[in-house]
Amino acid sequence: MKPARHQLTHCRRCQAPIIWCLTSANGRRQPVNFEPDDTGNVAVSNGADGVLYVRTVTAARPDIKPGEWQAMPHHATCKLPPPRRSGGGGQRTTSGVRPSPWQR
Structure with a gap:
């Protein structure tokens, strides 16, 4: 089946x-590639709505059911993916640091 x-x-x-x-x-x-793909790792189905x-598609649910088709997520095949976000591995600057120790 095809979308x-x-x-x-x-x-x-x-x-x-x-x-x-969804x-x-x-x-x-x-986002999922429009064309069905037998090497894809997702199953797409058209809901009643x-x-x-x-x-x-996982080891627990590897079978493609009737009414589903196998496809590839577009993130895996996009030729111009968005730049990767950094994990904040650079130098961190501190702000709002208390100048004296906490008082009780």
């Missing part, structure tokens, strides 16, 4: 065709 054309949009960075889905775990939006839902 409908009206669900198609394009990545803002690389202009690849994608669809937006994760079944926490309801967050996740017309919304696309995505779940991760």
Whole structure:
């Protein structure tokens, strides 16, 4: 099964065709490549409300059920991914440090 054309949009960075889905775990939006992919690690299904839902294919639930199709998350294949956020590994500056020890 394949997503409908009206669900198609394009990545803002690389202009690849994608669809937006809601994760079944926490309801967050996740971009998924438009074309089904047998090497993908997510399963996409069309909900009764017309919304696309995505779940991760895991060892506990490895099978693709009827009505689902296997796809690849777009973050894994984007040709122009956003820059990585730093973990704050640089020098930290302190501000608002108390000039004297705490008084009881």
